[in-house]
Structures are given as C-alpha cells and as structure tokens.
Amino acid sequence: MNKQATIEISTWFRESTGEWVGDIEYLANDTQGNARYTGKTEDEARNAAFAAVGYNLLATTFDA
Secondary structure (H helix, E strand, O other): OOOOEEEEEEEEEEOOOOEEEEEEEEEEOOEEEEEEEEEOOHHHHHHHHHHHHHHHHHHHHHOO
8 A cells, every 4th residue: 555645633622712723744755744724613713724725635646
C-alpha cells in the first residue's frame, strides 16, 4: 500500500477567546502543514476544517 497523505483533524476550545478551533495537521507531497479554523460552536469549527482539507491538499501540489 502506498500512503498518499496523512491528515489529522481535531477540535478544541480556546478559552481566551471563547471560540472553538478546528485544527488540521497534514503531510502530503513531502509538505507538512497545519491550519486552524474557528467557529462559535464545535460543529462550525469542525465543518470548516473538513471543508478546507481539499484546499490544503491542492496547495501542497501546486505551491510546492
């Protein structure tokens, strides 16, 4: 099996700002990165992170 990408998405609450954070850690095309998206609820932050996965993976292909 050939691994194409590793992606980890987690959510956590940032008490200092009172907002949820959707955190993406990824490794694809020899590019490692991290992106964070915020929301008022955990669902908003998680959904924003999932929605951004495609963009982040494309960025590892064309920006590298």
